[in-house]
Amino acid sequence: MPSNSQLACQNLGRALPPPESRPLLANVNFELGRGDVLGIVGPSGAGKSTLLRLLNRLDEPTAGTVWLDGVDTLTLPPRELRRRIGMVMQRAYLFPGTVGENIAFGPKQQDRIISIGEIDSLLTRVGLTGYASRDAFTLSGGEAQRVAITRALANDPEVLLLDEPTSALDEAARRGVEALLESLIRERHLTCVWVTHSIEQARAMADKVLALKAGRVDAYGPAAEVLRA
Amino acid sequence: MLNHLFHSQLALGIAECVVTALLALTVMLLARKRAPGLLKELPIAEIRGVAQIVAVGAILAFMLRGPQWTSLLVLTGMMLAAASIVRKRAKQIPRAFLLALISICVGAGVVLAIMIVFGVIPLQITMLVPVGSMVIANTMNTQSLFLDRLRGEVTSHVGEIESALTLGASPDTALLPYLNAAFRACLIPSIDNIRSLGIVWIPGIMAGMVLSGASPLFAALYQFVVLTTILSASALACLVSSHLVTRRMFTAEEQLVLRAA
Numbered sequence: 001m002p003s004n005s006q007l008a009c010q011n012l013g014r015a016l017p018p019p020e021s022r023p024l025l026a027n028v029n030f031e032l033g034r035g036d037v038l039g040i041v042g043p044s045g046a047g048k049s050t051l052l053r054l055l056n057r058l059d060e061p062t063a064g065t066v067w068l069d070g071v072d073t074l075t076l077p078p079r080e081l082r083r084r085i086g087m088v089m090q091r092a093y094l095f096p097g098t099v100g101e102n103i104a105f106g107p108k109q110q111d112r113i114i115s116i117g118e119i120d121s122l123l124t125r126v127g128l129t130g131y132a133s134r135d136a137f138t139l140s141g142g143e144a145q146r147v148a149i150t151r152a153l154a155n156d157p158e159v160l161l162l163d164e165p166t167s168a169l170d171e172a173a174r175r176g177v178e179a180l181l182e183s184l185i186r187e188r189h190l191t192c193v194w195v196t197h198s199i200e201q202a203r204a205m206a207d208k209v210l211a212l213k214a215g216r217v218d219a220y221g222p223a224a225e226v227l228r229a
Numbered sequence: 230m231l232n233h234l235f236h237s238q239l240a241l242g243i244a245e246c247v248v249t250a251l252l253a254l255t256v257m258l259l260a261r262k263r264a265p266g267l268l269k270e271l272p273i274a275e276i277r278g279v280a281q282i283v284a285v286g287a288i289l290a291f292m293l294r295g296p297q298w299t300s301l302l303v304l305t306g307m308m309l310a311a312a313s314i315v316r317k318r319a320k321q322i323p324r325a326f327l328l329a330l331i332s333i334c335v336g337a338g339v340v341l342a343i344m345i346v347f348g349v350i351p352l353q354i355t356m357l358v359p360v361g362s363m364v365i366a367n368t369m370n371t372q373s374l375f376l377d378r379l380r381g382e383v384t385s386h387v388g389e390i391e392s393a394l395t396l397g398a399s400p401d402t403a404l405l406p407y408l409n410a411a412f413r414a415c416l417i418p419s420i421d422n423i424r425s426l427g428i429v430w431i432p433g434i435m436a437g438m439v440l441s442g443a444s445p446l447f448a449a450l451y452q453f454v455v456l457t458t459i460l461s462a463s464a465l466a467c468l469v470s471s472h473l474v475t476r477r478m479f480t481a482e483e484q485l486v487l488r489a490a
Contacts, residue, residue, distance in 0.1 A: 058391055060482055078483040083397035093388040106396035155396060
C-alpha cells in the first residue's frame with residue numbers, strides 16, 4: 001500500500017450488523033501526504049462522520065483498510081492510534097474540572113505531565129490567555145470549542161480529524177474558531193481530515209476534497225477540480 | 230375491625246392482604262398519570278408477590294423439619310431469581326444476567342459467609358433464610374439501581390466518553406466518572422436507611438423480634454447489624470459489578486457499545 005502517504009484508506013466501508021446489514025459507507029479511497037488537508041463534503045446522512053469514526057476506530061470498519069504511515073491501523077493498539085489521530089467533535093464535550101485539567105487529560109493517559117507553562121502557552125496560542133484555572137463549564141460555546149481544539153493538540157497528534165467543529169457555534173464564534181483552525185493547521189503543518197457543510201470552507205482550506213453522497217464517493221480529487229463541478 | 234370479622238389466623242391474613250393490595254392499587258390509580266405503565270404492572274406484581282411469599286412460607290414450614298443444607302439451596306435459588314430480575318432492569322447491558330449473578334453471589338455470599346463465621350447469623354434455617362433473603366433482596370435492588378443509573382449516565386454522556394477515548398483514554402478511565410456517579414447513587418438508600426434508623430423508621434425485623442419476646446435493646450442492635458450487613462453486601466456487589474460492566478460496554482477494540490435507545 002501507499003508508500004509516501006501519511007494517511008490513506010482503501011475500499012473502506014462499514015455496514016450495520018445483521019440482520020439489517022445496510023451499508024453506511026462503501027468503497028472509500030483517498031491518500032494524504034504530510035500536511036495535506038482533505039475536505040469531506042456532502043449532505044446530512046452522506047456518511048461524513050461515519051468515515052471519520054472509522055479512521056480512528058471509534059467504529060469498526062467492516063471492509064477495507066486504513067493506513068497510517070504505511071501501517072494498517074488494525075494492527076495498532078486503539079489507544080495509540082487515537083493518540084496519533086486526534087479528533088475534534090461538533091461539540092466540545094469538556095470534562096468536569098478546570099480548563100487546564102482538560103488540556104492535561106490526553107498527555108496524562110500516556111503518563112506524560114504537561115507543565116503549567118506549556119498549558120498557558122497553548123491557551124495563549126488559541127486566544128485564551130489566563131484561562132487555565134477557569135471552570136470548564138463556565139465557558140461560552142466558542143471558548144469551549146477552542147479548549148477542545150487545544151486539548152486535542154496537547155496530545156501532539158500526527159493527524160487531526162475535524163467533525164464539523166464549528167457547526168454548533170454562532171456566526172461570530174464560528175468565524176473566530178475557523179480562523180484559528182486554519183492558522184494552526186498551516187503553522188503545525190498538520191495532516192487533517194475536515195468534515196464540513198461549507199463549500200467555502202472546503203475551498204479555503206482543503207488541498208483535496210472527497211464528496212460523499214448516500215454512503216458512496218461522489219467525487220474525489222484536488223479541491224479546485226472537485227469544487228468547480 | 231378485620232379481627233372481629235375473621236376469626237381464624239389464615240382468614241385474617243388473607244383479608245389483610247386484600248385490603249393492603251387494594252390500598253396500593255388505589256394509590257397507583259391516583260398516580261396513574263405519572264407512570265401509567267406501573268398501574269398495569271402492580272396487580273401482576275401483587276399476585277406474584279403474594280404467591281411467592283406464601284410458597285416460601287410453606288417451604289420454610291417444611292424445611293424446619295429438614296437438614297441444614299437445604300437453606301443453602303433456597304438462598305442459591307433466591308440469588309438466581311434476583312439476577313434474573315436485575316437483568317430485566319438492565320436490558321441494554323449485554324450479558325446482564327451473568328453480571329448480576331456474579332455480583333450478587335460475591336456481594337451477598339461473601340458478606341453472609343463472614344457473618345456466619347463470626348456467629349452473627351446463626352446457622353439455623355429459621356435465621357439464615359429470612360436474614361439471607363433480606364440481604365439478597367436488598368443487594369438485588371442496589372444492583373438494579375446501579376445498572377439502571379449507569380445506563381442512564383452513559384447514554385447521556387456518549388460524547389464525553391468518546392471524547393476521552395479520542396484522547397487515548399482507556400475504557401476504564403472514560404467510564405470512571407459515570408461509574409462513580411452510579412455507585413454513589415445506588416448506595417444512598419442503604420446509607421440513608423442506617424442514618425434514619427430509629428428516628429424515621431423501626432424496621433420489620435426489630436418489630437418482629439420484640440413481638441416474639443426478645444429484649445428490645447438486643448433487637449435494636451441486631452437490626453443495626455442486619456442493615457449494615459445489607460450495606461456491605463450491596464456495596465461489594467456494586468464494586469464487583471463496576472469491574473465487570475466496563476467490558477460489557479465496550480468492544481475488544483475499545484469502542485463504546487451502549488447508545489441511547
